[in-house]
Amino acid sequence: MPTPTGRADPRWEAQRSFDELGRSLAGITFCVVDLETTGGSAQAGSRITEVGAVKVRGGEVLGEFQTLVNPHTEIPAFIAVLTGISNSMVSDAPPIESVLPAFLEFAAGCVLVAHNAPFDVGFLKHFAAEQGRPWPAFEVVDTAVLARRVITREDAPNCKLSSLAKAFRSTTTPNHRALSDARATVDVLHGLMERVGALGVQTLEELQTFSSRVTSSQRRKRHLADGLPHSPGVYLFKDDADRILYVGTSRDVRTRVRSYFTASETRSRMGEMVRLASHVTAIECATPLEAEVRELRLIAQHKPSYNRRSRHPEKVTFVKLTREPWPRLSLVTRVLDDEADYLGPFGSRGAAERCLAALHDTFPVRQCSGRLARRPSRTACVLAEMGRCLSPCDGSVDEHTYAAVVRRLRETLLQRPDDVVEAVNAKMAALAAEERFEEAGVHRDRLAAFVRAAARTQRLTSLTHCPQVVATRREDDGRWAVHVVRYGRLAAAGVIPAGADAHSYVAQLCAGAETVLAPSGTPGPTPAATAAETERVLRWLEAPGLRLVDVDGEWTCPVSGATRHLARHVVEPAPFERG
Incomplete structure (x- = not known):
């Protein structure tokens, strides 16, 4: 890849030397x-009694190594x-210290x-560590693993x-002596290499990751990766009709694209996709973060059939606290500019329902739908009889008392979740004390859904309310990568060229960044980008080593917010953070 000076980047040249083919x-x-x-275990005190090794290249034996070892036991x-x-x-x-x-x-x-x-490698590494000797960065091929992927019951x-x-007609019979077994392993290695070579495996990388699930026709399409850049970016698999089958980054x-045509890729759906693919195109990106964001946008735009995640970012659910005389909680699919408060987004309606249940268990606000008049005259529902609703519908509560409960609920959603955490x-x-563990598990899941959503809302809102954040790392x-973020949306990405004036480069990047219009009012956590995109941006911004260049607005999260409860109450990844 050319550098800003026009010369080839030696980093990429070094990579091509072994990775091109x-x-x-x-x-x-x-x-x-x-x-x-x-x-059987060096950690349990077992010692080495003999080492045997054979050095080979291109089928020719270059040398042998054999010695007994005094185990001192x-x-x-x-x-x-x-x-x-x-x-x-x-x-x-000789002792192992010499061997x-x-x-x-x-x-x-x-x-x-x-x-x-x-x-074998485990024993060697153990004694290297015991001697304080650094272990070389050996690559390792395990003939037992490779054989399990190649050999059938008909073979052995x-x-x-x-x-x-015996199956490969080795000239040496293994006899539990190190050099003999190493010689036999050489014959087995050559036999396995011959077997997989007939299937198109020609490189060390392919040998190390070989799987019989990858077909020969799949390997023959390796040429589709030719000409693609050795740099961050997005790749698009397309069929004969130029339809996008799959988008990745x-x-x-x-x-990465070459791996789809080799043993590294064993997912059955990807094998099916590769069979349909006729060409691959790439969009080169300045930084990995830009590539991740472009991938999300392209998947949302084209909805490729072989992408399972991120295809429908619009299909999310929010918990909404309405703004009306007698506010209530409801589940909605859109964030509106209506001055209401929103919690989410949730990747599934089920998670939103669990969160809503946790909130209703804690705050006895009304659960009936529709608006209530300021002075309603309805009949109380069964929830009021159970003490789970303040029942404004029949005048059981006055406006001030109800409003105080709603203020606590709003504070719980936006700043301090302690009321829900403590109640649940x-x-x-x-x-649990009554040994009703299944019911306790239901409440545990509700609490996890709430804590996760509250933390996500607070993190997203802190960034999406900022007109601009510029950072480098x-x-x-x-x-040095530079990103310009406006209202939670990635507006520009770049890398400071070697020898360039950093301040001038950042200024030019900001000047050419995408214009992102400010949302009217405060419509919630994701006004300018999808939640998934803003989550990716936040992960980059929150990583170690970040340097803030400019912040327009206040990028803060409440000290007593929900994030501090995540480690204790959430045991599974968020929908937008799953790989």
């Missing part, structure tokens, strides 16, 4: 390792029978291979090394 298996040097030990009798390694054989052998550095030198620069790799009865060695568009907690404790790649 993946690293060919023929050019990879593998170090196939096997250990013999005194038991007795070898259990059944282990000695199994491996043939006795206490006398290891008494003069491990020699092995690491032998394996340097290789991809480690082992059968049941967590066992199971995926044990002995069975696989990535920090590296080309690498007390009810749950009483039910150093991203993972070392560049």
Whole structure:
């Protein structure tokens, strides 16, 4: 990708060197390792008694490594029978403190291979840590995992090394000695590579993530990723009629799109989508946040059939506290400029109903629909007889008393949720004491729905009421990303060019940012963007390392707000935060 100076960015050039088409298996040097030990767990005190390794590349053996290891402990009798390694054989052998550095030198620069790799690699890493020795960043291939994805019952009865060695006609028979087992694993590795090679797997990346659920025709479409940028952006899969099938986003568009045609992508729906796709287009973005926001907007606009989330951002529900002589709570699907107070949005009506129930359990406001006259003359309902409604309909309560309850309810919605939290907690404790746990669970779910919604409303409203927020942060790649947010909507995104004057760049970015009209009145938490978009923006703004450049308005959340209750009362992710 060109830099602002016109020169190629060396960061992307380095990435292309291995990721453009993946690293060919023929050019990879593998170090196939096997250990013999005194038991099954290094953490439980088991020790290494033998290390064997074979270094291979392109089917050619480059070298071998073998040594017994003095475990400085007795070898259990059944282990000695199994491996043939006795206490006398290891008494003069070098300790692991000498063997491990020699092995690491032998394996340097290789991809480690082992059968049941967590066992062998786990022992090696344990003793490296015990010695205070840094563990190299080895990539690992586990032949047992790969075999489970390739081998059928017709090939072998199971995926044990002995069975696989027989199935692939290994020249070495595994015998629980390290070097022999490593040699047999080499033959198994080559046999597995030959098997998956016939299915189109040619690179290390594809081998590491191979799945038989990815078809050969799916892999043959890898060329659709050619020409896509190695940068943040949005990608769109389209069919022959140019209909958008799927919209996604990535920090590296080309690498992500390639994964749909390799073993990295195993979702059945995505496999079906790839079969229908004829081309992929990309929209390059300045920052990952811009890419995420564009993805949400494109999904909402086109509603691709293979996107499950974010297709219908308009299908949300709010809890509304009306503005009328006798206010009430209701469920609505739109935020209006009517001076009412809104809580939400909720991703499902069920969650909104649970929240509404928690509020009605705490505040005895009327639950009947329709407007009431200032001096109503109706008959009281059953809720009044149960003490769950103040019953303004029959004159049981005066305006001032009712208004005081509504003020507490409004404060609970917008600032301090403690009344609901305390009331529902007390009810749950009483039910639990009576061992009515299912009923207590119902109230727990109601409380979680309320706390989540109140926290979201307070966070969203704090940002959507600001005409402009400009912020910058150093991203993972070392560049300074800048975002302009207006009324909760992302209006501009950019990256400060190397050597440029930061103040001038930010000023130009703001000048060219999208114009976002101020909402009339105060219509609620999401007037200029969807809740999902503002949530994404907030996550970026709340991440460590942020530097505020300009804030027009007040970006604050109440100190005693609902966010402080989230960790205690919410045990599942919010609808707009699920992956």
